[in-house]
Amino acid sequence: MKTGNFLGIFLLAVLLLPFANANAATSATLDVSVLRYEPTPTEPGQYFDVWFKVDNTGGTVATNAVLTLVPNFPFSTDDNPITEIGILNPLDSTTIKYRIRVADNAIEGMSDIDVTYSANPKTSIIVSKSFEIEVRTSDAQIGINSIKTTPNEFLPGEVGAVTLVIKNLADSTLKDITVKLDLTSTLTPFAPIETSTLKNIKTMNGGQSNTIIYNVIATPEAVSGVYKVPVTITFKDLVGTEYTSTEIISLIVGGTPQILTNIEPETTFLSGSTGDVRANIINKGLVDIKYVTVKVNPNGNFELLSNDEVYIGNIDSDDFDSATFKLHVMSEFSGELIVPTTVSYMSANNKAFEKTHDLKMRVYSVDEAKNLGLIASGSSSTTTIIVVLVVGFLIYRWNKKRKNKNN
Structure with missing residues (x-):
């Protein structure tokens, strides 16, 4: 009896199989793909547009097709995430556009954007699918926000400090940051003292600032003037792309004359x-x-x-x-x-x-x-005159006697 029942069920299944295959061949089947997204790559804190293509690859009309955007971090949208396509004929397709925002603190790299879709949510299965979107800061940049030297002008041989405030001008995190104060030129009369000219920072979040201090000395033979000094900054984004930028600062040898x-x-x-x-x-x-x-x-x-x-x-x-x-x-x-x-x-x-x-x-x-004896007094002058007159008189008398003897 049991064997007979089993054989009956098996024969019924075999008889119904062609009808099932025919139904599958003629049902509405949707497929979703990403046509493109712009800009590429996307940037933290910015918007981008994405175009989804919905295809009916089945053999019947999709009477109530629906595409739903599932915005997970780092993506969000101000649009209505549910798009009711309605009727989609066999082998036909439609394009749906969403405007999506990338979170300010999005991690650079590939992130998934998720959608669900169905030919008819009430009668057909709901399919989930994910697509990779590249997130990267296109303007990865670290700049010098402010410069201060103590003192403002270095006397020859004077020790002081150069203070730089650097800022991550990008929206995303940057890493492996090296800041070099380049004093290698023979035309630059400065040298590092007690510190290296290389400073390292592990990471800087978007918009973050860091203060760096270099101790320097002006050489004793330094000549007054303004000296241009390069500052080279190297860093990487979270994807590993390396960047280098160079800025020029000025150090002054001078001071107040005495x-x-x-x-x-x-x-x-x-x-x-x-x-x-x-x-x-x-x-x-x-x-x-x-x-x-x-x-x-x-x-x-x-x-x-x-x-x-x-x-x-x-x-x-x-x-x-x-x-x-x-x-x-x-x-x-x-x-x-x-x-x-x-x-x-x-x-x-x-x-x-x-x-x-x-x-x-x-x-x-x-x-x-x-x-004070700075000039001759009056009495001294009189005495001098008398002495001169006496001496003159004696010389006169001596000369006169000499002439009389000769005569």
């Missing part, structure tokens, strides 16, 4: 006298100065009988130069004479300076000068 001034009379000045004075400008600093001009500003105690301004020119470090002026001191003045003097000059880096000094010199009255 000068001393004094005044030196070329003769002893008495009340009411006239004479020359030298204004000495001493460059005691480590940097040269140029375009030096000295100007004397007269006051009520003296008159200026020469030009009030004298151009000197350049004065090297550890050197000096002078400007000469002719003064007439008022007859009623004696004591410490103040000569207001203005010195204008530029540093080697063309930074302008102007300093006013009250230079001091001594003016003596006649009595003070006599008491």
